[in-house]
Amino acid sequence: MRILEHESSGTLVHATAxxxxxSWVVLWCGGTPHTxxxxxxxxxxxxxxxxxxxxxxxxxxxxxxxxxxxxxxDGAEDAVGVLERLDxxxxxxxxxxxxxxxxxxxAAAVPRRVRAVLTFGGIAPYDGTPDWFAGMVDPSGLQAAVxxxxxxxxxxxxxxxRSFNDRDHAALxxxxxxxxxxxxxxxxxxxxxxxxxxxxxVRPWGVALDAYDGPTRLVHGQDDRVVPAGHxxxxxxxxxxxxxxxxxxxxxxxxxxxxxxxxxxxxxxxPA
Numbered sequence: 001m002r003i004l005e006h007e008s009s010g011t012l013v014h015a016t017a018x019x020x021x022x023s024w025v026v027l028w029c030g031g032t033p034h035t036x037x038x039x040x041x042x043x044x045x046x047x048x049x050x051x052x053x054x055x056x057x058x059x060x061x062x063x064x065x066x067x068x069x070x071x072x073x074d075g076a077e078d079a080v081g082v083l084e085r086l087d088x089x090x091x092x093x094x095x096x097x098x099x100x101x102x103x104x105x106x107a108a109a110v111p112r113r114v115r116a117v118l119t120f121g122g123i124a125p126y127d128g129t130p131d132w133f134a135g136m137v138d139p140s141g142l143q144a145a146v147x148x149x150x151x152x153x154x155x156x157x158x159x160x161x162r163s164f165n166d167r168d169h170a171a172l173x174x175x176x177x178x179x180x181x182x183x184x185x186x187x188x189x190x191x192x193x194x195x196x197x198x199x200x201x202v203r204p205w206g207v208a209l210d211a212y213d214g215p216t217r218l219v220h221g222q223d224d225r226v227v228p229a230g231h232x233x234x235x236x237x238x239x240x241x242x243x244x245x246x247x248x249x250x251x252x253x254x255x256x257x258x259x260x261x262x263x264x265x266x267x268x269x270x271p272a
Contacts, residue, residue: 032098033186035062060193073206076105107212135228167254213240221250
């Protein structure tokens with residue numbers, strides 16, 4: 001594992017190989033919250049299709065400087081910049097949860113560099129209706145974000161364990177324990193990144209969702225209680241070439257159990 005830090009721009013980058021050796025990569029866009037660290041199951045799934053993993057922490061996460069008022073497009077800028085600086089092509093962009101919108105933003109910004117996009121439990125643009133929150137066990141943080149920065153900054157809700165189903169808890173006790181540990185580690189850097197993510201989700205994203213028309217699979221658990229599966233179908237209607245893939249019984253974390261299969265599918269040239 002190697003860590004690259006672009007100190008001049010404040011960009012925090014983690015990768016499984018030195019910059020000079022990176023060629024075929026999975027760009028992992030972490031959830032809300034994250035540190036930008038490499039997660040073992042992500043590295044293993046990427047290695048199975050002979051790819052390295054590259055992560056770029058969003059502003060406010062993992063020690064990366066905060067960028068108040070950022071949009072989703074702004075939150076993806078650092079990752080886009082790294083792809084450009086390293087001149088990476090044929091990138092598989094994968095976004096989890098709050099990283100889903102940012103994965104789409106990366107693809108929209110540099111479509112010629114992206115082979116395919118995968119999202120898992122990703123959130124859709126806010127449509128201004130109560131239906132957008134339907135099925136969320138605890139939408140209070142996002143509802144506060146709708147009220148504005150002051151309300152979201154003052155929100156101090158605790159995580160409701162009912163947001164995860166039995167499969168989610170089993171995943172966190174097993175292979176995806178690294179995800180839970182990373183989310184806990186993210187709290188050491190304070191709430192700013194999470195606050196700014198939530199604000200960005202309910203504002204206009206600044207992303208041309210039709211700018212990338214390559215293979216896009218929006219993978220979701222039917223029993224996701226954090227970001228309900230309706231978000232995947234809503235997004236699929238707005239993103240050219242996108243397919244919503246909904247797995248019965250899976251929740252917000254357990255849906256990641258399909259990551260390896262999805263990477264194999266994309267890598268084999270069979271995105272359908």
